[in-house]
Amino acid sequence: MSIKVTKNSNIIEESTNFENFENKNVSDAITLIREYYEKTESLSKENKKLKEEFEEINNLINNQKINAELSEYIKLFQSHKELREKFNSLSSQKQTIEQQLKEKTNEIEKSVQLVEAKDNEIKNLEETNSNLKAEALKYQSALGAATNFQLGDDDKNNSVRLNEDIEHLQDTLEDYVTNLRSKIKINYKKVNKLFAHYNCNLEMKARIKDTTLIKALLQRHVVEFIYENAVKYFEDVKNTDEPQSLESEINFKVNELINLTDKFAKTRFESGKVTSAVPIKIRQQIYSALSNYGFSDIINDKQVKSEHKFISQFKKQLNQEIESYREISDHKKKKKCEELAAKIIREVVKLFFFRLKTQEPIAKWKWFDNNDKIDSIQMTGSWDDDDLENAVVEICIFPLIYKDPNSYSTELQIYTPAKVFIRDDNSFSSEENGENGVNEEKGKESKESKDGKNNKTNKTSKSSSISIGKILKSFKK
Structure with missing residues (x-):
């Protein structure tokens, strides 16, 4: 004879009343069943508690991972932010340097043009000087030849x-x-x-x-x-x-x-x-x-x-x-x-x-x-x-x-x-x-x-x- 155990207290009470009419073995069985139930209940509670603890621990662990990832993410974000700031700063510096370089390049080109102009002027002066020397030499030679x-x-x-x-x-x-x-x-x-x-x-x-x-x-x-x-x-x-x-x-x-x-x-x-x-x-x-x-x-x-x-x-x-x-x-x-x-x-x-x-x-x-x-x-x-x-x-x-x-x-x-x-x-x-x-x-x-x-x-x-x-x-x- 199987007795179905439920959570309902009325059922337990009926079972208990029933036991009064059974023999002692049945009573012992019911006792065992009760003990079993109590242990089961206790184990269920404990299991539930353990599950809760486990979930809590699991949640805690998960939270810790999340926190760690979040922390890592925060660190990465912070690092990214710093890098971005550095990048922006470097970009700004780069633009400044490029602008300065452009200005310097323009100055250098102007200087080169000026130098080339001066070189051409020097060459022209040298050529003029050479021609003058040649002409002077010619006149000196002519003067020497004349005398x-x-x-x-x-x-x-x-x-x-x-x-x-x-x-x-x-x-x-x-x-x-x-x-x-x-x-x-x-x-x-x-x-x-x-x-x-x-x-x-x-x-x-x-x-x-x-x-x-x-x-x-x-x-x-x-x-x-x-x-x-x-x-x-x-x-x-x-x-x-x-x-x-x-x-x-x-x-x-x-x-x-x-x-x-x-x-x-x-x-x-x-x-x-x-x-x-x-x-x-x-x-x-x-x-x-x-x-x-x-x-x-x-x-x-x-x-x-x-x-x-x-x-x-x-x-x-x-x-x-x-x-x-x-x-x-x-x-x-x-x-x-x-x-x-x-x-x-x-x-x-x-x-x-x-x-x-x-x-x-x-x-x-x-x-x-x-x-x-x-x-x-x-x-x-x-x-x-x-x-x-x-x-x-x-x-x-x-x-x-x-x-x-x-x-x-x-x-x-x-x-x-x-x-x-x-x-x-x-x-x-x-x-x-x-x-x-x-x-x-x-x-x-x-x-x-x-x-x-x-x-x-x-x-x-x-x-x-x-x-x-x-x-x-x-x-x-």
């Missing part, structure tokens, strides 16, 4: 070139006169008159002739004959526009202009070095042009070339003049010699009338006279240095070219020494030795040939020595 009278290395009239050209002219004169031997007839009558003209106490004869001395005489005559006729040409000034007369007209006008500019420089207050240099520069420039192109072939408006009239006319006179002293029977040799006349005329006229005037001071020339004492510095020729003490000049073949001493040098400045023929009293036989004249003549011809070679050798060595001496002097200056 510097020394001729450059590339100038045809500098001392070295002048010396070389004079020596070349001397060689050409020798070729023109010839050696006076093979197929050449000498007019001794005219030769002796020419010797007398130069105060040479000599009388040449066919049997006892000295062709080397006659050759020297004719070389001298060629130079002086050209010079004398050139003087006539320059004195005959014609105010015409004919190209043939230009050299004469220019020579006349330049002398007039030099005198006027020299007078101007000396009579004007505070005129400087440049003004004083004008007459010298005019002389150098004009005579340099004349020395380079004077008496050259002439071209007309149609570009047709013709020989200068002075050259074409005078070369015939020169050839006739020299032919009157020595007649060349070999037509081929004669033609070759006569073709040299035009060149010799040009070179002689240019030398004595133009080229020497390009020098500053103007170079001079000097003919040594018969019986002048030999000077190994101012003369060159064929001689033995041991016999110079009493040696004298027989005839001067080519003049000494020199410049007078100046403020830079107290010594005579020699371009080329005079070419002379030394007197040899034993060179000529008297008429008493006529029987041996032919043998002596042959011996002399051999000696002349040797002397001619020595003469050229000595001339070259002395000219080289003097040229070196001039160069050393110029360095000392």
Whole structure:
């Protein structure tokens, strides 16, 4: 028999009443059931209490977790807030810095532009300065050139070139006169008159002739004959526009202009070095042009070339003049010699009338006279240095070219020494030795040939020595 236990007290009471009628076992059972119920009730209450406690504990735990999470969240929120504030602060700082950077960048760009502008200005100033320096240098150079009278290395009239050209002219004169031997007839009558003209106490004869001395005489005559006729040409000034007369007209006008500019420089207050240099520069420039192109072939408006009239006319006179002293029977040799006349005329006229005037001071020339004492510095020729003490000049073949001493040098400045023929009293036989004249003549011809070679050798060595001496002097200056 099962008895259903409920919470209802009435049921329990009925059960209890019922028990009174049951036996003791039933009563015990009911007691047990009651005890069970009470224990169950107690356990239920305890269980409920425990559940409540558990829920409370669970709630507490949950609350603690929530609180912890909340706390963590609060911390995170606080941290986020701080970070946000820092971010906002940094953003603000960033904006400020960016603004400052922008401003600085603008300032820098302006500074860069200013620097670039200054750089450009500096470059322009440097360029202007460079141009001014170049212009100043140009003016200084022009000023220096205006007051510097020394001729450059590339100038045809500098001392070295002048010396070389004079020596070349001397060689050409020798070729023109010839050696006076093979197929050449000498007019001794005219030769002796020419010797007398130069105060040479000599009388040449066919049997006892000295062709080397006659050759020297004719070389001298060629130079002086050209010079004398050139003087006539320059004195005959014609105010015409004919190209043939230009050299004469220019020579006349330049002398007039030099005198006027020299007078101007000396009579004007505070005129400087440049003004004083004008007459010298005019002389150098004009005579340099004349020395380079004077008496050259002439071209007309149609570009047709013709020989200068002075050259074409005078070369015939020169050839006739020299032919009157020595007649060349070999037509081929004669033609070759006569073709040299035009060149010799040009070179002689240019030398004595133009080229020497390009020098500053103007170079001079000097003919040594018969019986002048030999000077190994101012003369060159064929001689033995041991016999110079009493040696004298027989005839001067080519003049000494020199410049007078100046403020830079107290010594005579020699371009080329005079070419002379030394007197040899034993060179000529008297008429008493006529029987041996032919043998002596042959011996002399051999000696002349040797002397001619020595003469050229000595001339070259002395000219080289003097040229070196001039160069050393110029360095000392």
